[in-house]
Amino acid sequence: THWHSFEIHVVGLNIDRHNSVLQAFLSTQQQKRDERAAKIADKLAKCGFEGTLERAKRYARDGQITRAHFARVLVDCYSVSNMESAFKKYLGKGKRAAVKAEWASISEAVEAIHAAGGQAVLAHPLHYDMTTKWLRRLLTDFKQANGDAVEVVFPTANPSKQQLLCELVAEYGFLASAGSDFHLPGRWTELGRCGLKSDTLTPVWHDWGIIPASIPKG
Template sequence: MKYIDLHVHSNASDGTLSPTEVAGLAASLSLSAIALTDHDTLSGVREAQSAALVLSDSENPLRIIPGAELSVAYRKKDIHILGLFLDINNKPLNDALHTALIKRDERNEKMASNLRSAGIDITVDKLKAVEGEAVLTRAHFAKYMTEHGYTKTNKEAFEKYLNDSSPYYVPRDYLTPEKAISLIHQAGGLAVLAHPLLYKYNLEQLDDLISLLTKFGLDGIEAIYSMNTGFDEGIVRRFANRYNLVITGGSDFHGKNKPDIGLGFGKGNLKVPETLLEPLENRLKIRSL
């Protein structure tokens, strides 16, 4: 049995490994495919693909699936839609991602200003000096505050300063779910609801969300996930059956920013079989007709 990981981050957004390092790690673990799904950017995909050609074994090649994780607004919450098998040169998608990055920068400036009012010496320029061209997220704010002694851990930074009920938090101007799914389809990809149980909806509320997204053309749902416990996977699979959605799975790997989550194996027992790729590719064929 070969295994894959369809939810992976690099330092093109809020992971800590470069796309080349991610590809190298995937090859060393004998994964047959990973999807690079950085937040609101496709910038790391080409590097990861080039690295995979060099680093993976010719008898066991590593496939890099172009992806991105798009943030959308739903009932005052931040919901994530994965785009998989994307055309990284698609202009409408790249234009929308560029706009999202501008809005993200504006939000980051406001949040940094709020944090300075709390006595934290932080600016977006200081973050960029450390993180380079990475898409800045709240994880970078947390890392900075921990490294500079304002908090003991990244978790504490989120709990005290960065969660959406904090007075220092600034909401983003998000894409609508309908627009995000449309952009993914325009770029030749599949739209997948990421980690559906992390949003803490009850089953009726989750059904409402999935029903709405399906009307907009949702293709899949992430049923195999690092944070699943108990009957979680079965719950998501039942939603997939109800709404004719394909199943995906991924670790949500971020390197040292989520040190308890390993590429390809999550918290130790994650196994995403390569056999999931065939129904995904069949769905792609149907979508292209």
Template sequence: MKILQDLNVDLHTHSTASDGSLSPSQLVLRAIEHEVDILALTDHDTVSGIAEGLEEAKGTGLTFIPGIEISTMWGGSCIHVVGLDIGFNNPKLKEALLQIQKGRFQRAERINSALIKAGLPSMLERALSISGGKGQIGRVHFARAMVQENICENVRDVFSSYLVKGKPGYVEHYWPSLKNVVSLILEANGLPVIAHPARYKLSYDLLTYMFDEFVSFGGVGIEVATGSHSSADIDRFKNVSIEYDLKASRGSDFHSPSESRYDVGRAPYSPDCLLPIWASLDVRG
């Protein structure tokens, strides 16, 4: 029998319910193929893929954890918070997500206008078709649309040329506050986890202040080993995990076999000295 640290867990993945390229069922099957023990589906701002994932995982030996990744605002920066083991039918959570999804479509309209202003053709309809609906449209859907239109060679090129801050297709957007999102996840009986902290480019003082507040709001975890973290990042956030007594999470941040740095279940492992957050999950199946 495997001990906790030896389990192959992937607690940060995406499906076609948000901006992934595999359906929830396909994601579960890929996780099984990669010998994942515990899988969390954490689509952006939606729980619509969870029921399908749960059904596909039944009787397979894979433990499927309902999750979500919610965009928040803190100190003028967009911070992502993963909610693990959430009650995905919680009415308050569903209502809040509906409002976030309305904001996503409004942002998409502004992105499209900005791209048109930069001399590009309208990408909104194609991006909507790729996303599957107004509520889940995001920058990656515009990026895939622009690759299909041969504007750029790949998704990374689209982001670096058009969709990141300072580029012509970038627009500001204001998400719910970090405090409100942590409260929302707790309301749904979930575990709030700061996602990929190395991506935020915060100064040491701001990072310290953010984690001070996150813990005071009720946050319990941090992604130490994740798809975008280098070995130096893992070591750095190992120390943050220890300093703040935060449980360590591991996740690939998988979106697509062709676009993601790490495949499902293939992210680096968390350091053995840390308390894994999957010790706190309901893994009874």
């Protein structure tokens, strides 16, 4: 989603993937992603990397084309050393092949998730490198949009800032979630690496009936 100058990730849990409102929302997002992918490919061609869009499509298969697919193409086909270098040199914000994404608003995303019977979770808010004032503003707007939960545990989170986030989540009355932010094998985002431990927060899965509702203490 787009919020002020930030790209904010909102996770939908327990959704009905076939819901018509959600499908219409995702179709719009898909079109915007496709348009962005074509622009990225054009910029990469100007950097000397021809044919990246077709290769990225093959990596994505039936899924959405993301910058990670382009990064894999650069590593596998054009001798860029690794995924991190692909982003640092070409695909990251402000780099030669960067293209600003056009996303929905937070409230639109939450509305689509709720229409599909799901719960809306604000993902890794500390990743956005904002001040405490802006973090409070984000949580306030997410609350006004009827967001359900906030991810308080995730890789690379600074312990002191994570403690602050937990306090704010309790203050705003959100449920809590944890995630490894896994996209592909790597030293920072191993699948299942992060667990939620809290004496004060209620987990987003507390009433699902398929996962123990209690949180390990400590």
